[in-house]
Amino acid sequence: MSAPTPTADDVLVEIRDLHFARGDKPIFAGVDLRIRRGEVTAIMGPSGTGKTTLLKLVGGQLQPDRGTVHVDGDNVHALGITGLYRLRRRMGMLFQSGALLTDLSVFDNVAFPLREHTDLPEPVLRDLVLLKLQAVGLRGARDLMPAELSGGMARRVALARAIALDPTMVMYDEPFTGQDPISMGVLVDLIRRLNDVLGLTSIIVSHDVAETARIADRIHVLSGGRIVESGTPEALYASESEWVRQFMHGLPDGPVPFHYPAKAGFAEDLLGAAGSGHA
Amino acid sequence: MLNGLQRLGATSLEVFARLGRGFLFLLRALAGMPALALRPGLVVQQLFSVGVLSLVIIVVSGLFVGMVLGLQGYTTLVNFGADQSLGVLVALSVVRELGPVVTALLFGGRAGSALAAEIGLMKSTDQLSGMEMMAVDPMRRVIAPRLLAGFLAMPLLAAIFSFLAIFGAYLVGVGLLGVDSGAFWGQMQDAVEFREDILNGVIKSLAFGFVASWIAVFEGYDAEPTSEGVSRATTRTVVNTSLAVLGLDFVLTALMFG
Numbered sequence A: 001m002s003a004p005t006p007t008a009d010d011v012l013v014e015i016r017d018l019h020f021a022r023g024d025k026p027i028f029a030g031v032d033l034r035i036r037r038g039e040v041t042a043i044m045g046p047s048g049t050g051k052t053t054l055l056k057l058v059g060g061q062l063q064p065d066r067g068t069v070h071v072d073g074d075n076v077h078a079l080g081i082t083g084l085y086r087l088r089r090r091m092g093m094l095f096q097s098g099a100l101l102t103d104l105s106v107f108d109n110v111a112f113p114l115r116e117h118t119d120l121p122e123p124v125l126r127d128l129v130l131l132k133l134q135a136v137g138l139r140g141a142r143d144l145m146p147a148e149l150s151g152g153m154a155r156r157v158a159l160a161r162a163i164a165l166d167p168t169m170v171m172y173d174e175p176f177t178g179q180d181p182i183s184m185g186v187l188v189d190l191i192r193r194l195n196d197v198l199g200l201t202s203i204i205v206s207h208d209v210a211e212t213a214r215i216a217d218r219i220h221v222l223s224g225g226r227i228v229e230s231g232t233p234e235a236l237y238a239s240e241s242e243w244v245r246q247f248m249h250g251l252p253d254g255p256v257p258f259h260y261p262a263k264a265g266f267a268e269d270l271l272g273a274a275g276s277g278h279a
Numbered sequence B: 001m002l003n004g005l006q007r008l009g010a011t012s013l014e015v016f017a018r019l020g021r022g023f024l025f026l027l028r029a030l031a032g033m034p035a036l037a038l039r040p041g042l043v044v045q046q047l048f049s050v051g052v053l054s055l056v057i058i059v060v061s062g063l064f065v066g067m068v069l070g071l072q073g074y075t076t077l078v079n080f081g082a083d084q085s086l087g088v089l090v091a092l093s094v095v096r097e098l099g100p101v102v103t104a105l106l107f108g109g110r111a112g113s114a115l116a117a118e119i120g121l122m123k124s125t126d127q128l129s130g131m132e133m134m135a136v137d138p139m140r141r142v143i144a145p146r147l148l149a150g151f152l153a154m155p156l157l158a159a160i161f162s163f164l165a166i167f168g169a170y171l172v173g174v175g176l177l178g179v180d181s182g183a184f185w186g187q188m189q190d191a192v193e194f195r196e197d198i199l200n201g202v203i204k205s206l207a208f209g210f211v212a213s214w215i216a217v218f219e220g221y222d223a224e225p226t227s228e229g230v231s232r233a234t235t236r237t238v239v240n241t242s243l244a245v246l247g248l249d250f251v252l253t254a255l256m257f258g
């Protein structure tokens, strides 16, 4: 394996030759990816290609079978537990499911990382939390419990929590899912604005091509365990590759199959009740 | 035949793997304990919820177990003219055996299953992963306080159970059946020894509390992150706690009184 060369100054995350499998099922077969500081980088790809898995590998929650992930110069998977936790303080992550703590109110959820990691006096903490909640438009919902929120609201609270510690890097897993057009627009702008005003580096994983393309500086398309194409949104819309064009324009027909591979044809499956139902 | 052997092998491997995971898990949880000294609030909160969860069932069961014991003990003892020794019989059975054992079984069914379900659900809804990504170790923040609270709550609950059981026997024996109140308490005081009986009972309840809480938090943490997995974890908590407590009770009794 190549020695971990010092990452260039403008690269925050460097993924090299990443291999990862779930059981016998390979998810990644040699992903190489560089994410630059200060940019909004989008990782797109069909459902089930491993976008969430990739974020978990970057966050050090999963161990790769081969290859390295460097964040800010540190090899994530060679760090001890203390080093890893220190690194994670600088990472915010918005989970696909929100992952709010169900026994705490909205306010306490956003306050949670602040309470765990800082000794801020309560009034300062309160102001900070309200500021973050105001940014996602949910200051008025601070006393609700997570069970009382809609899916879209929960995700916005999770976003407020992800940025509570003012991280240098935020990973958003499907931030736009379940948002109505108005909050979608606000969120899209918010992610861009947070990135630019606070000088963050943002990684967005999303299916919403149009919204993501609007704010991303660079898009990497993930398919079949590899990055199949990288570039600016404009470049990808006009890509040479039929694959990528199909995905970016959301066309149903093309080289990317919509169907999960099946052993038998559809007609055979329907007619073949006498045959092997489970084979 | 070969198939059966294969399955037996696979099952035993799985059992040993679980045991191994359980021990590693325990070590990590214990490593998270010293940090709790700085945040006693976390433990108090869990102590409250574990204790309150179990208190009603412990109080009611203690009272009834004592009343039944009083009734049964009296009908047997009176045949030998020893009905005035009811207090001794009840106190010894309760302090040595029934207090710790029944409390641990009830604790597993009530608080243990609730702990396992809570932790399992936190896992299946990504709350534990979410904490990890916020650089908060769930072992310290979630598991260690619950483990310690269960460990501390059990002896207290067992003591409450024992007091109420003796009181229940007193109500039936002295109140209904005419055992002399002085004999009931006096003989009890003479026969029950602090080291031999009470201390051993307390040791038992500490051991059971430790095992029951360990099983509960481990099953929750080790649950498959699906609704089915969580429901299996709760069931397993109750079954494994019961088996472990009863088995351990035999071993401890043999060591203490054998």
Ligand SMILES: Nc1ncnc2c1ncn2[C@@H]1O[C@H](COP(=O)(O)OP(=O)(O)OP(=O)(O)O)[C@@H](O)[C@H]1O
Pocket (backbone or CB within 6 Å): A022, A027, A046, A047, A048, A049, A050, A051, A052, A053, A054, A096
């Ligand atoms: N805990 C797990 N155990 C086994 N396989 C898993 C597990 N989690 C995910 N997978 C598999 O890994 C693959 C990638 O999953 P992942 O969640 O990363 O996809 P994704 O790209 O985020 O999809 P989506 O866009 O639908 O969120 C999937 O095919 C899934 O079947």
Ligand SMILES: [Mg+2]
Pocket (backbone or CB within 6 Å): A051, A052, A053, A096, A173
């Ligand atoms: Mg996903």
